[in-house]
Amino acid sequence: MHFLKEINLKTEGFTDIIDVTPHISSFISENEIKQGWVTVFTRGSTGAVTTIEYEPNLVKDFKNAMERIAPSDMEYEHKKTWNDDNGCSHIRASVVGCSETIPVSGGKALLGTWQQVVVVDFDTGARNRTVYLSGGKT
Amino acid sequence: MHFLKEINLKTEGFTDIIDVTPHISSFISENEIKQGWVTVFTRGSTGAVTTIEYEPNLVKDFKNAMERIAPSDMEYEHKKTWNDDNGCSHIRASVVGCSETIPVSGGKALLGTWQQVVVVDFDTGARNRTVYLSGGKT
Amino acid sequence: MHFLKEINLKTEGFTDIIDVTPHISSFISENEIKQGWVTVFTRGSTGAVTTIEYEPNLVKDFKNAMERIAPSDMEYEHKKTWNDDNGCSHIRASVVGCSETIPVSGGKALLGTWQQVVVVDFDTGARNRTVYLSGGKT
Numbered sequence: 017m018h019f020l021k022e023i024n025l026k027t028e029g030f031t032d033i034i035d036v037t038p039h040i041s042s043f044i045s046e047n048e049i050k051q052g053w054v055t056v057f058t059r060g061s062t063g064a065v066t067t068i069e070y071e072p073n074l075v076k077d078f079k080n081a082m083e084r085i086a087p088s089d090m091e092y093e094h095k096k097t098w099n100d101d102n103g104c105s106h107i108r109a110s111v112v113g114c115s116e117t118i119p120v121s122g123g124k125a126l127l128g129t130w131q132q133v134v135v136v137d138f139d140t141g142a143r144n145r146t147v148y149l150s151g152g153k154t
Numbered sequence: 155m156h157f158l159k160e161i162n163l164k165t166e167g168f169t170d171i172i173d174v175t176p177h178i179s180s181f182i183s184e185n186e187i188k189q190g191w192v193t194v195f196t197r198g199s200t201g202a203v204t205t206i207e208y209e210p211n212l213v214k215d216f217k218n219a220m221e222r223i224a225p226s227d228m229e230y231e232h233k234k235t236w237n238d239d240n241g242c243s244h245i246r247a248s249v250v251g252c253s254e255t256i257p258v259s260g261g262k263a264l265l266g267t268w269q270q271v272v273v274v275d276f277d278t279g280a281r282n283r284t285v286y287l288s289g290g291k292t
Numbered sequence: 293m294h295f296l297k298e299i300n301l302k303t304e305g306f307t308d309i310i311d312v313t314p315h316i317s318s319f320i321s322e323n324e325i326k327q328g329w330v331t332v333f334t335r336g337s338t339g340a341v342t343t344i345e346y347e348p349n350l351v352k353d354f355k356n357a358m359e360r361i362a363p364s365d366m367e368y369e370h371k372k373t374w375n376d377d378n379g380c381s382h383i384r385a386s387v388v389g390c391s392e393t394i395p396v397s398g399g400k401a402l403l404g405t406w407q408q409v410v411v412v413d414f415d416t417g418a419r420n421r422t423v424y425l426s427g428g429k430t
Contacts, residue, residue: 018190018292020259052294053331053426055191055255060266061207066386069337073369074382080369081362081383086219093211093218103212107219110206114269115255117331117391119426121296126424128336131390148264150191150257152290152428154294156328156430158397193329193393198404199345224357231349231356241350245357248344252407253393286402288329288395290428 019047023147027063027137031079031108035070036147037132040118040125043149049120052153057115059146062105062139064112070132082108082138105138112136120151157185161285165201165275169217169246173208174285175270178256178263181287187258190291195253197284200243200277202250208270220246220276243276250274258289295323299423303339303413307355307384311346312423313408316394316401319425325396328429333391335422338381338415340388346408358384358414381414388412396427 023039040054056065068074085108092103118133119126127133135147161177178192194203206212223246230241256271257264265271273285299315316330332341344350361384368379394409395402403409411423 018290020189020257051296055257057255057257057264059264059269061205061269067337067390068386069370069382071370071373073371073373074379076369077379077383078386081387085223085361085387093214094207094209095211097209097211103215106207106212107215110204110216111219111223111250112387113251113254113389114205116389117255117333117393117426119296119331119333119424126333126335128422131335131337146266148257150255152294156428158327158395193395195393195395195402197402197407199343199407223361231352232345232347233349235347235349241353244345244350245353248342248354249357249361249388251389251392252343255393284404286395288393 017153019151021149025145025147027143027145029137029139029141029143031082032137033075034135035132036135040133044120044123049151049153050123052120052151053117054120054149054151055115055117056133057148058135062102062109063145064109064136065114065116066112067131067133069130070134085111102140105140108138155291157289159287163283163285165281165283167275167277167279167281169220170275171213172273173270174273178271182258182261187289187291188261190258190289191255192258192287192289193253193255194271195286196273200240200247201283202247202274203252203254204250205269205271207268208272223249240278243278246276293429295427297425301421301423303419303421305413305415305417305419307358308413309351310411311408312411316409320396320399325427325429326399328396328427329393330396330425330427331391331393332409333424334411338378338385339421340385340412341390341392342388343407343409345406346410361387378416381416384414
């Protein structure tokens with residue numbers, strides 16, 4: 017059996033990091049997934065999904081690392097296409113990736129104690145962000 | 155139910171980026187996946203799968219970003235093993251990753267308007283590249 | 293049908309890279325997955341899953357690349373939270389990602405000849421690491 021849920025997030029952009037682990041827990045219990053999996057996917061080309069220990073200082077470190085991978089003060093060719101200023105956002109999103117899949121057992125996502133599933137909004141402004149949870153069970 | 159399809163691409167290497175979104179759409183309709191998911195996986199250790207706004211200038215930006223992560227003009231230890239010149243290709247592939255999973259609803263992949271699924275060939279020459287689509291439905 | 297298996301690894305940390313491909317092969321044959329998929333997921337926020345050509349020199353190159361992405365001799369804000377010295381480990385793990393999904397056909401994972409599935413332990417010391425294999429078949 018396959019289950020799908022749409023989550024709508026209000027995000028601030030600029031590598032805003034949102035913990036979606038509680039949404040995953042609700043999804044698992046709503047669909048009574050005892051054993052199975054959940055895929056977390058973010059819609060759009062300036063967002064990403066990953067896991068992190070969700071604490072404010074590490075969140076700062078993650079933002080700093082993204083500045084090294086795709087600096088926000090660099091010139092991007094993308095600007096020539098739409099005059100958009102979010103070239104760095106797109107690159108970061110493509111490097112981190114749009115999906116992760118987490119196994120479920122005993123009715124719980126098999127995450128580590130300090131491992132939260134997060135959606136990252138790399139865009140250069142506040143926006144609404146759509147995230148999908150896609151899961152299955154035996 | 156599970157569905158599998160092999161896609162064969164001719165690629166140019168050197169961070170050649172191929173939009174495989176139309177293949178995903180065909181796969182979904184061929185297998186009548188109303189609700190479910192599609193995993194895109196690239197075979198081989200110098201290719202990767204991600205999503206991006208597929209427009210030529212951003213494609214250039216992505217190539218530039220890969221040069222920062224694993225420069226092509228650096229010395230790699232890998233050269234000592236096989237005398238291969240594609241150390242940078244392997245590193246980029248491992249960082250970006252070999253698979254992404256996209257949910258499907260209403261018979262469509264739930265991608266954003268500006269979000270295309272791409273296979274990246276980081277190798278240092280033209281080659282044939284095998285990609286698999288693996289999907290399921292309720 | 294869904295299958296789940298827990299793998300326990302002893303790792304050395306410091307970007308220790310462990311080839312888990314043999315575990316995937318065993319998992320596929322134990323569960324008689326002729327056609328389907330296997331997701332490899334690592335538990336914890338300082339580990340990651342990716343594919344690589346698993347040979348010692350490329351493993352060195354991967355470690356060097358991780359030093360560029362998140363240097364181990366840098367100051368991380370994360371240290372202020374728990375006095376942990378593993379800020380670099382967390383960042384590397386979040387960039388590389390916690391899961392990959394590999395299709396299966398003919399009772400085999402559809403990996404390339406030189407493509408191995410690896411778990412990377414970025415933590416700053418030896419530890420036990422839990423990895424889950426989550427698979428399905430037609």
